[in-house]
Amino acid sequence: AQSVTQLDSHVSVSEGTPVLLRCNYSSSYSPSLFWYVQHPNKGLQLLLKYTSAATLVKGINGFEAEFKKSETSFHLTKPSAHMSDAAEYFCVVSDREAGNMLTFGGGTRLMVKP
Amino acid sequence: DSGVTQTPKHLITATGQRVTLRCSPRSGDLSVYWYQQSLDQGLQFLIQYYNGEERAKGNILERFSAQQFPDLHSELNLSSLELGDSALYFCASSDLAGLGHNEQFFGPGTRLTVL
Numbered sequence: 001a002q003s004v005t006q007l008d009s010h011v012s013v014s015e016g017t018p019v020l021l022r023c024n025y026s027s028s029y030s031p032s033l034f035w036y037v038q039h040p041n042k043g044l045q046l047l048l049k050y051t052s053a054a055t056l057v058k059g060i061n062g063f064e065a066e067f068k069k070s071e072t073s074f075h076l077t078k079p080s081a082h083m084s085d086a087a088e089y090f091c092v093v094s095d096r097e098a099g100n101m102l103t104f105g106g107g108t109r110l111m112v113k114p
Numbered sequence: 115d116s117g118v119t120q121t122p123k124h125l126i127t128a129t130g131q132r133v134t135l136r137c138s139p140r141s142g143d144l145s146v147y148w149y150q151q152s153l154d155q156g157l158q159f160l161i162q163y164y165n166g167e168e169r170a171k172g173n174i175l176e177r178f179s180a181q182q183f184p185d186l187h188s189e190l191n192l193s194s195l196e197l198g199d200s201a202l203y204f205c206a207s208s209d210l211a212g213l214g215h216n217e218q219f220f221g222p223g224t225r226l227t228v229l
Contacts, residue, residue: 034217043116043204044220090157101170102147102218104157 002027004093004105012111019063019078021108023091026072033074034092034102035065044090050074061085086112117141118221120205126227132193135224139186139207145169146188147208147218148180152201163188195228202226 007022025031032051036044048059055067065076074091091105117140127133139146148160150173159172163182174180177195182188192199202225206218 036220043118043222044206045116046217046219049217101159101162101172103159106156 002031002093002095002103004091004103006089006091006105006108008108009106010109010111012113013081014113015083016080019076019081019085019110021076021089021091021110023074023076023105024072025074025091025093027093027095029095031093031095033065033067034094035059035063035074035076036090036092038088038090038107040087047076047089081110081112083112083114086110116219116221118205118207118219120203120221120224122224123222124225124227126229127195128229129195129197131195131228132191133195133226135190135192135203135205135226137188137190137205137207137221139188139205140209140219143207143209143219144186145208145218146182146186147206148174148188148190149204149206150201151204151223152198155201157204160190192226197228200226200228 003026005024034049035047038044047063048057050057050067057065063078088107088109090107092102094102119138121136144165147162151157160174161180162170166182177193180190202223204223205221208218
């Protein structure tokens with residue numbers, strides 16, 4: 001069975017400093033991995049996805065994630081946080097054995113201090 | 115804007131009642147997915163329809179049902195509502211049957227409050 005663990009429920013950074021949101025996954029097949037962002041009272045927006053091509057994935061708004069199979073990790077990073085990055089971030093796994101169903105992590109709330 | 119629309123935005127009802135949530139997928143998308151987001155359970159997959167047929171089932175209660183119509187819009191029916199059903203219900207769509215990489219586009223959600 002597939003699962004996702006987001007290691008931090010809350011992360012606080014200062015504006016202009018790097019962001020690291022950690023995600024570990026478990027999947028019995030070659031997974032697809034996604035990061036979604038949810039701003040307050042909004043739906044989920046896809047930031048980036050890994051689908052077995054390049055292990056370093058670039059997304060929107062300056063976010064990146066690196067797929068590390070040996071560590072079963074897919075951490076999300078951004079070199080410099082902006083106030084508008086404050087939101088909830090979800091790491092998501094999908095694999096064929098689970099019928100491509102999406103399994104969400106518990107979410108990480110990112111707070112950005114001025 | 116993802117192109118997925120959901121109505122209503124908010125719904126307040128009483129225990130024991132029945133409600134219907136509606137979702138219109140992005141133009142051309144054949145798959146519709148329903149998710150429930152609550153404080154205690156997080157985001158959970160409920161059910162998927164592809165071109166009118168049920169494709170996959172997740173943690174959906176027997177009191178809940180869904181369908182997808184010929185015009186591809188979908189409805190999620192929740193009956194015998196309980197306080198614990200209060201949540202944000204999301205619809206998502208994709209152009210895939212569930213094979214492939216399954217990028218899904220989410221609607222803004224319907225917030226259900228059961229009093």
